[in-house]
Amino acid sequence: MTERTLPGTPLSDEDMQQGKVLTLNWPASLRYEWDTGVAIGRFLRELKNGRIIGRSCHRCQRVLIPPRMFCERCFRPTDAWQFVQDSGSVNTYSLSHLRWDASRVEEPILVAVIEIDGSSQGGLLHYLGDVRPEEIHIGMKVKAVWKPAEEREGSILDIRHFRPIDTAQDGPA
Amino acid sequence: MRKVAVVGAGLTRFMRRAQETGPELAWLAASQALESCGLGLKDVDSVAIGTAPDAFDGVHMKGEYLAPGAGGWGRPVTRPYAGGGTGVLVPIHAWFNVASGLFDVCLVVAEEKMSTCHPHPQGAFVTIFDNILERPLEPNLIWIFALEMQRYMDTYGITKEEIALVSVKNKRNGLDHPSTHVAEEITVKDVMESEVMVSPVNRLDVSPVSDGAAAIVLVSEDVARRISDNPVWIDGIGWNLDTAYWTNRDLAYPSYVERAARMAYKMAGITEPRKQINVVEPYDPFSYKELHHLEGLLLCDKGQAAKITADGVTQRNGDMPVSPSGGLLGVGNPIAAAGLMKVAEIFWQLRGEAGRRQVPGQPKVGLAQAWGDLMQVGTVVVMRVD
Structure with missing residues (x-):
């Protein structure tokens, strides 16, 4: 099972352009409307208010972001809603030159997990902004930049991005 | 429970785009696997099928769709699923079929055809992210790899150049694999100068999208002794799932892979994996993942996988050959089929049938591992020859 030629017929771009094989196209056209649920529904409502809310589990003493109505470790209901700050630190980051569909972008998209x-x-996947890419580092203190209240609609995008904390403007981190 | 052996294997070429349909690819691999051990469809008691997200094909019920080509007609057929971990979860599932005593012969078939989704299968991958909190950010699958790689590099002080050595090794190893469509001689410089996709991930750090299929045959001890002179025993299986709240996890270390490995080691009686395992096929969809997984598999200390790679330990002629097949980076990555290809490679390595890919020293014990879902599942098999 090493030297023999294995079965399978590779097609090249030329094969496709010259119509050597027949293909059938079917554009998927589906729409979904997701219920946001009890926990994330409230979380999104609070984003609209310009606040971040979690759920606490009194047994394992965790404050969960994203919030959930159950604790997956203790396997019991979580106990209370708890507001947390709209600041955090960069757990990890990346500079993406690709959009979601693998097409290229000119300016990299700055992506991070924010604790x-x-x-x-509790981490959230989000964008970084108002920062030079080379300045980004793990552990960097950041703060949410919110959309104006009238533009917020109860979405993760109500936070435009997270920006580095400016101690002159924001006080000590 | 009964002992279970692998007695046959088959593969198609891995291709950027195959003329064959999914069921046709499944047939090419499945029929070859049966032929390799002198069995026919009449001998098959059950069938386990592995294939990753339906969204690639735009075909719902992919297990049922593939079944006619996978030997599933009129038989007990199941399709276990764990995203990218599927390729090694399917033989684990097949192991239950045989070890339980329910069946004597289980045909295991994995197929993937990623070329169908246009303009790019990344458009289908977006659906794995949390639909409410993450998809509005329009994430790309490579984001999570880049984020994990950055955290891994930062935690242990590992450089991109050190990680690039994995691509160099695996793409070279792949030159000897008859299924490959991406093998080449490259240097660390080539990797570093290839297109930056999602920093710190460059193009040559990434396995390709591929079409292809793989199959193996699992049998009970009685059948193995009757039809095979050199069965390869599945001594241990393990799998483990971490939380889907991936942004809450320690991305520097795959603890779920460790839990899967410990489960398999316990079952196989492996107490000192670094000494007892002779050849390894860890999942390598991205260059750093091979390193990440060697650490999770307890085959080196945390943060030390780059060092043993630089020292040549993981080369085919090294003390612990890793991805002698060429892996996903060097052969190709038709997701579920790529994982099962790794199991097939251990089968051939332990039988001394890997030809130009054969590692020296007559390895007795090997390990194959896959990984996937939302960076949260580890699937492990430990195999042995007498």
Whole structure:
């Protein structure tokens, strides 16, 4: 099972352009409307209010971001809603030259997992902004930049991005 | 429970785009696997099929769709699923079929055809992200790899150049694999100068999208002794799922892979994996993942996989050959089929049938591992020859 030629017929771009094989196209056209649920529904409502809210589990003492109505470790209901800060630190980051569909972008999209202050290692995937890419580092303190209240609609995008904390403007981190 | 052996294997070429349909690819691999051990469809008691997200094909019920080509007609057929971990979860599932005593012969078939989704299968991958909190950010699958790689590099002080050595090794190893469509001689410089996709991931750090299929045959001890002179025993299986809240996890270390490995080691009686395992096929969809997984598999200390790679330990002629097949980076990555290809490679390596890919020293014990879902599942098999 090493030297023999294995079965399978590779097609090249030329084969496709010259119509050597027949293909059939079917554009998927589906729409979904997701219910946001009890926990994330409230979370999104609070984003609209310009606040980040988690759920706490009194048994394992965690404050969960994203919030859930159950604790997956203790396997019991979580106990209370708890507001956390709209600041945090960069757990990890990346500069994406690709859009979601693998097409290229000119300016890299700055992506990070943000550990939200006041939560128990609660992270959110989000963008970084108002920062030079080379300045980004793990552990960097950041703060949410919110859309104006009238533009917020109860979406993760109500936070435009997270920006580095400016101690002159924001006070000590 | 009964002992279970692998007695046959088959593969198609891995291709950027195959003329064959999914069921046709499944047939090419499945029929070859049966032929390799002198069995026919009449001998098959059950069938386990592995294939990753339906969205690639735009075909619902992919297990049922593939079944006619996979030997599934009129038989107990199941399709276990764990995203990218599927290729090694399917033989684990097949192991239950045989070890339980329910069946004597289980045909295991994995197929993937990623070329169908246009303009790019990344458009289908977006659906794995949390639909409410993450998809509005329009994430790309490579984001999570880049984020994990950055955290891994930062935690242990590992450089991109050190990680690039994995691509160099695996793409070279792949030159000896008859299924490959991406093998080449490259240098660390080539990797570093290839297109930056999602920093710190460059193009040559990434396995390709591929079409292809793989199959193996699992049998009970009685059947194995009757039809095979050199069965390869599945001594241990393990799998483990971490939380889907991936942004809450420690991305520097795959603890779920460790839990899967410990489960398999316990079952196989492996107490010192670094000494007892002779050849390894860890999942390598991205260059750093091979390193990440060697650490999770307890085959080196945390943060030390780059060092043993630089020292040549993981070369085919090294003390612990890793991805002698060429892996996903060097052969191709038709997701579920790529994982099962790794199991097939251990089968051939332990039988001394890997030809130009054969590692020296007559390895007795090997390990194959896959990984996937939302960076959260590890699937492990430990195999042995007498």
